[in-house]
Amino acid sequence: MFGTTRVSLNDNLLKRTSDAEVRAVMGHEIGHYVLNHGLRLTIYLSLLLTLGYLVVARVMDWSIARWGARWGVDGRADPAGLPAALAIMAVFLTLLTPVQNSIIRQAEAEADAYGLAAAREPHGFAMAAMRLSTYRKIQPGPWEEILFYDHPSGYDRVKRAMTWLAENQNAADVRARVTANSFGTN
């Protein structure tokens, strides 16, 4: 927005990884920009929040009709009802976490695919994914991934990187990289 678009690569990435990994991560981040994920996620998550406010309004009306007198809350516009409204929103957002995670994870998987095709560094991408396993479980179960993961798992990312390599191993630039074993040394 307003020409503020930027890709920031953090110090740990730049200091602790090979150039191949930095190129792979950069390709992924550029993918978010090229594929318009900022706008798309803003729209999707706004729709989710709009649904949340609708749920809050309905449940508040129902709650006030039932307990309003005991709470001393006259209606939705009464500020005394704010704690209840926030509690309802918190429950809604918790229940909808898997949906939110899946919306984001889908965009992340797209950026992965773009990054592999653009940076052409499958080994670098796989290695960066493995490094993330220091704080992310590398191979979650399918439900675990749907419920808790807002990025594809390391297992999935390495597998897709190697599938991409298998499909593109005859491209001259990819063959040159694998033959020179540039991964990890540059």
Ligand SMILES: [Zn+2]
């Ligand atoms: Zn991403």
